[in-house]
């Protein structure tokens with residue numbers, strides 16, 4: 001007895017559905033495994049702010065221990081209305097900030113986000129920034145990697 005054509009079609013449909021689910025997962029696995037071992041977020045921090053301040057800078061070091069350059073393309077967070085990469089510099093004796101659309105981390109090198117240089121600017125804060133708390137941010141890289149990181153808020157020593 002052969003199964004009916006309907007049964008064969010149903011069976012093929014199920015097989016195809018399984019494949020559609022499996023293929024993206026299988027294709028993504030090597031990318032994620034390769035990326036995660038190659039980029040590290042180090043010494044991330046936010047300085048505590050007085051209440052009602054709506055803008056804060058996030059500092060960290062991004063270390064690329066891999067063989068290929070990685071580019072930070074986007075920063076997302078639920079803690080603020082926007083998260084952008086900024087570069088501070090002195091121009092005519094004044095500290096100015098410009099918006100940077102992406103930041104390349106060369107292979108085997110570190111890029112520091114630090115006061116007076118690169119930083120992540122959170123604007124329109126939706127949570128208070130008190131020492132002991134943390135802010136979750138997600139860094140999106142050009143190869144599709146997304147790194148989530150809980151940035152600790154430290155006491156302002158000034």
Ligand SMILES: [Cu+2]
Pocket residue numbers: 057086087097119120121
């Ligand atoms: Cu800024």
